[in-house]
Amino acid sequence: MDGYLYFLYTLIYIGILIFSIDRRNIISYSSRRSFIYLVIVGLIVDNAIVAIGRFIGEGSLLENLSYLRYWSHAFLTPTLVIYCIGILEKSKNINIRKTALYGATLITILLITVEIQSELLNLTLQPQWEFGVLRYIPTEISYGPPIMILIVTFILLLTGILLWIFEKWIWMFVGASLMTIGSIVSFPIESGAITNGFEVILIIFLVFTKRHVERDL
Structure with a gap:
């Protein structure tokens, strides 16, 4: 069952990527918002490797493909x-100053560095059927989400709250x-792919948010 879900997630992400690219608005490709494309590509790779x-x-x-999963996650998710x-x-x-822009870049670099040092430098893998x-x-099981995930989730929630307050979005x-709830709630379902489903929902909302804020470009 899960194998088919990961195939489905892969196809959905490919569809989202195609849908999210606005060929009429080339300027938006070079914006900071376009980092969402890299995240989607990373999720396509991640789910495809698990599916096959x-x-x-x-x-x-x-x-080796699995190592690629973990390294791409470390480099792309913090963006x-x-x-x-x-x-x-x-x-x-909302008035965003240059210091905030520099700060976001610095936080991203720090999160990538922390993820590499804490999760990847001594990473060894073992096969698991589930x-x-x-x-x-x-091989070493860590309990709870990495600090990188916690910080990225917090920033996503904070950004969502600011948009809700100031933009009514x-x-x-x-x-x-929903992504946060899906990560912390244990569902009585025999599946390891539930959290990935909430990731799909998150990405869909992030893509729609990008299109929403760029509607006047």
């Missing part, structure tokens, strides 16, 4: 901080809230 794991089988190929500042700088009612899915997971906050 059982077909590849245990071995060095799947293990959501830059995406958030790019969203806020388009608000007519709900019909073969993936490689860390609630949907980014809704998406971030």
Whole structure:
């Protein structure tokens, strides 16, 4: 069951990426908001590797692809901080100063560095079969989300709240809230792909938020 879900998530992300690219608005490609595209590409890679794991089988190929999953996650997920500042700088009612822009870049770099040092430098993987899915997971199990995820989630929620207050746009906050709930609530469902489903919902709301703030470009 989960294997099909990961295939489905991969196809949905590809569809989201195609939908989110506005060919009429080339300027938006170079904006800070366009970091969402990199995050989507990372999620396509992540879900595709998990989906095809059982077909590849245990071995060095799947293990190396799994390392790619973890490294891409470490480099791409923190860029959501830059995406958030790019969203806020388009608000007519929020004044974003250059120090905030520099701060967002610095936070992103720090989060990538922390993730690499705490999660990846000594990372070793082992195969695991779960709900019909073969993936490689860390041999040392960490309890609770990494600090990088916690900070990125907090910034997403804060950005969503600011947009709700100043722009009357609630949907980014809704998406971030659902993602948070999906990460901390244990659902009575035999599946390891539930959290990934909430990630899909979050990305959909982030893409719609990008299109919303760029509607006047």
